[in-house]
Amino acid sequence: MTDYKTITFEQKGRVALVTLNRPDALNALNAEVMQEVVDCFAAIDRNKDIAVSVLTGAGRAFAAGADIKEMQPQSFSDMYVEDYFAGWDRFAASRKPVIAAVNGFALGGGCELAMMCDLIIASDKAKFGQPEIKLGVTPGMGGSIRLTKAVGKAKAMDLVLTGRMIDGTEADRIGLVSRVVPHDTLMEVALAAAEEIAAFSVPSLMAAKEMVARALELPTTEGVKFERRLFQGLFGTADQKEGMSAFSEKRPAKFEDK
Numbered sequence: 001m002t003d004y005k006t007i008t009f010e011q012k013g014r015v016a017l018v019t020l021n022r023p024d025a026l027n028a029l030n031a032e033v034m035q036e037v038v039d040c041f042a043a044i045d046r047n048k049d050i051a052v053s054v055l056t057g058a059g060r061a062f063a064a065g066a067d068i069k070e071m072q073p074q075s076f077s078d079m080y081v082e083d084y085f086a087g088w089d090r091f092a093a094s095r096k097p098v099i100a101a102v103n104g105f106a107l108g109g110g111c112e113l114a115m116m117c118d119l120i121i122a123s124d125k126a127k128f129g130q131p132e133i134k135l136g137v138t139p140g141m142g143g144s145i146r147l148t149k150a151v152g153k154a155k156a157m158d159l160v161l162t163g164r165m166i167d168g169t170e171a172d173r174i175g176l177v178s179r180v181v182p183h184d185t186l187m188e189v190a191l192a193a194a195e196e197i198a199a200f201s202v203p204s205l206m207a208a209k210e211m212v213a214r215a216l217e218l219p220t221t222e223g224v225k226f227e228r229r230l231f232q233g234l235f236g237t238a239d240q241k242e243g244m245s246a247f248s249e250k251r252p253a254k255f256e257d258k
């Protein structure tokens, strides 16, 4: 789980820290990065000792988008037959919570990757944008749908049609990010948030993630039913008994992810 070329993986207690590590190319996302990220997060989902992950980028960027040099020569049939970049759907389907700690440029596929995560904590020096229009294309990794759901049509059209960048503070104001923090405190805040979440029971974290994610896709009555079934199911866990007993006994809960 540590033998990667384009990313780094560290484990800090129940928190995984995954860093996109092509700083000379501003962490541009090529096929190798995608495969390594997908493999790494599949391993995190299988690892019983990890509850939460933080995804960040080395150097000046979170990720400055898909690798333009890799994409430039490709034809329609290359893209279509290989289903280029479809692997990112597997990352988006990760079952444990993922926090994007956005340290710099999050452009194009980099902004879309951040939006696949569950929380986005941004540095005030971060730069978000969907500049694909300047390359003669459009968002292709879910940006048109996830961005529009996050910030609404008016702001999404502005970003997608002009390709302009916004900073972390504007991204916070329009609802694209969960929190914006001073640049120097980014990793401290992101890891503290991850540790706070990692103290909870993994089955309830997975259920919470799944229900909020489905809320964006389901009609209200179906979403409420889906939430209720997951909520009811958690009464089959030992951690529900422990969490509620600990409350009554005025002591901290000791969860076992069971």
Ligand code: DAK
Pocket: 024, 025, 026, 028, 029, 064, 065, 066, 067, 068, 069, 079, 083, 084, 085, 086, 105, 107, 108, 109, 110, 131, 132, 135, 139, 140, 141
């Ligand atoms: N791809 C490849 N290399 C990149 C890159 C990228 N996206 N972004 C930066 N680099 C490289 C630069 O080429 C440069 O490399 P060298 O020339 O030194 O070899 C190095 O990183 C440093 O960049 P700059 O010299 O340009 O640095 P500056 O500070 O001057 O400018 C910048 C920073 C972020 C403003 C600029 O680098 C920039 O505009 N980068 C491109 C941003 C961009 O357009 N991003 C969107 C890419 S398109 C798909 C799904 C999704 C996608 C595609 C397909 N399918 C499902 C099929 C996604 C598409 C995209 O994301």
